[in-house]
Amino acid sequence: MALALQTFATVKDANAALKSAGTRYLGGGTLVVRAANEGDVSVSGLVRSTDPALSAIGVGAGKVRIGASVTMAQIARHPDLGALAGAARAVGGPAIRNMATVGGNLFAPAPYGDFTVALLALDATVATDDGESPLETFLSRRGDSPAIVTSVSFTLPKAGGLRFLKVSRVKPKGVSVLSIAVVLEQAGDGTVSSARIALGCMADRPVRARAAEKALEGKTLDQDGIAAALVVATEGAAPITDPIASAWYRAEVLPVHLGRLLLS
Amino acid sequence: MAKVPVQFTLNGSEKAEFIDSGTTLLHALRDKIGDTSPKGGCHQGTCGACSVIVDGELRLSCLTLAETCNGATITTTSGLAEGGVLHPLQRAFLDTFATQCGFCTPGMIMAAKVLLDHTPNPSREDVVEALSGNICRCTGYEPIIQAVLTAARGNSQNAA
Ligand SMILES: Cc1cc2nc3c(=O)[nH]c(=O)nc-3n(C[C@H](O)[C@H](O)[C@H](O)COP(=O)(O)OP(=O)(O)OC[C@H]3O[C@@H](n4cnc5c(N)ncnc54)[C@H](O)[C@@H]3O)c2cc1C
Ligand code: FES
Numbered sequence: 001m002a003l004a005l006q007t008f009a010t011v012k013d014a015n016a017a018l019k020s021a022g023t024r025y026l027g028g029g030t031l032v033v034r035a036a037n038e039g040d041v042s043v044s045g046l047v048r049s050t051d052p053a054l055s056a057i058g059v060g061a062g063k064v065r066i067g068a069s070v071t072m073a074q075i076a077r078h079p080d081l082g083a084l085a086g087a088a089r090a091v092g093g094p095a096i097r098n099m100a101t102v103g104g105n106l107f108a109p110a111p112y113g114d115f116t117v118a119l120l121a122l123d124a125t126v127a128t129d130d131g132e133s134p135l136e137t138f139l140s141r142r143g144d145s146p147a148i149v150t151s152v153s154f155t156l157p158k159a160g161g162l163r164f165l166k167v168s169r170v171k172p173k174g175v176s177v178l179s180i181a182v183v184l185e186q187a188g189d190g191t192v193s194s195a196r197i198a199l200g201c202m203a204d205r206p207v208r209a210r211a212a213e214k215a216l217e218g219k220t221l222d223q224d225g226i227a228a229a230l231v232v233a234t235e236g237a238a239p240i241t242d243p244i245a246s247a248w249y250r251a252e253v254l255p256v257h258l259g260r261l262l263l264s
Numbered sequence: 265m266a267k268v269p270v271q272f273t274l275n276g277s278e279k280a281e282f283i284d285s286g287t288t289l290l291h292a293l294r295d296k297i298g299d300t301s302p303k304g305g306c307h308q309g310t311c312g313a314c315s316v317i318v319d320g321e322l323r324l325s326c327l328t329l330a331e332t333c334n335g336a337t338i339t340t341t342s343g344l345a346e347g348g349v350l351h352p353l354q355r356a357f358l359d360t361f362a363t364q365c366g367f368c369t370p371g372m373i374m375a376a377k378v379l380l381d382h383t384p385n386p387s388r389e390d391v392v393e394a395l396s397g398n399i400c401r402c403t404g405y406e407p408i409i410q411a412v413l414t415a416a417r418g419n420s421q422n423a424a
């Protein structure tokens with residue numbers, strides 16, 4: 001089925017065009033064109049903007065701003081974004097990474113959205129022409145508004161400050177059984193002063209593991225210190241079931257992988 | 265539906281066509297322009313048979329809209345042989361029996377070409393990673409990996 005594509009120089013004009021029924025924004029197209037190829041007739045028109053700001057990566061004073069049209073491959077090879085390269089390389093194979101955008105990843109339903117899991121642990125904010133909102137709030141309302149995401153911003157973690165793990169059955173590019181991203185701050189004595197843990201495939205979209213984050217505070221990163229956090233790791237989770245794994249399996253193996261990541 | 269113009273360089277020659285808006289690059293190449301080297305396997309991004317090189321980057325033509333390639337430089341496997349002489353990758357695929365039914369071969373060769381363009385002496389791991397988005401149902405992959413490594417060795421001999 002053919003989809004009419006409209007291209008606009010500005011995000012403002014593209015946002016206006018997205019108001020008509022049946023239109024969707026086109027990022028890299030890896031999900032939205034695939035849906036059309038599979039016979040999804042709910043989308044009859046695609047809209048995109050070629051505004052150069054959407055393709056820009058800005059790094060300065062410890063802050064990062066990544067335009068929504070930036071691809072996973074561009075992030076993976078950016079000299080200042082080494083901390084995120086692992087999460088960007090976790091998305092698909094080489095051709096998918098050349099196409100898949102950050103903006104599109106924010107909308108990707110589980111088992112996809114691996115990069116968004118990393119952004120959630122980084123406490124990123126999401127910008128549209130209407131303003132910025134925390135990624136967690138954005139995800140909880142995902143799909144309510146057709147507004148174009150223009151960029152994501154976050155504080156650049158120190159080298160190794162973002163721990164990321166994607167568990168998949170097919171190596172190197174299988175779809176996620178689950179993905180986990182962790183950002184920890186530690187006090188001088190090595191105890192955890194704050195933790196952000198984000199999980200993929202534990203719901204239809206990336207979620208924070210709040211109970212586990214709380215249980216880690218004040219603890220040391222050893223088997224005993226993390227035990228309480230692992231017990232509550234799946235609290236509030238509603239893992240997906242798909243051909244890769246059942247919800248039961250995902251919930252069973254999450255604490256094992258989270259434990260390994262925390263002790264790595 | 266209104267037709268839209270697309271223009272790009274395909275394997276060194278200028279192409280201009282009027283297509284339906286929303287036509288995939290795979291469809292435009294195969295059914296409008298007549299280059300049937302990219303194959304339509306899954307149309308879902310999962311098999312890699314439709315892989316082509318757009319401005320130096322590997323792309324899945326089944327998920328790329330042709331209109332987004334206006335002004336681009338596109339390479340497909342049919343453009344690799346020069347004056348009837350096969351490209352070293354094509355030669356290596358034949359020599360190592362890396363092609364059986366052949367359906368995956370053009371996509372594999374595109375993925376391998378992008379790898380060798382950037383990394384002339386890849387490790388085995390580099391090859392496995394570069395081909396990780398391409399599925400082959402016949403060969404068991406090993407001959408394909410050997411083909412790419414063989415072509416790369418040819419590269420390094422030429423350079424020496
Ligand atoms: C074979 C294959 C393997 C994959 N493997 C992975 C994987 O391992 N991990 C993973 O996370 N994902 C994976 N994906 C899913 C997908 O490629 C990625 O999630 C990608 O980041 C989606 O981005 P896109 O630009 O291609 O999105 P598109 O398909 O362009 O868009 C997806 C959705 O987001 C909306 N959208 C896109 N950009 C914006 C924007 N700026 N503002 C508002 N709305 C927007 C679109 O309207 C659409 O509804 C895979 C896909 C395929 C086909
Ligand atoms: S036909 Fe494009 S990836 Fe299978």
Ligand code: FES
Pocket residue numbers: 362363364365366367368369399400401402403
């Ligand atoms: S040779 Fe038949 S699919 Fe690869």
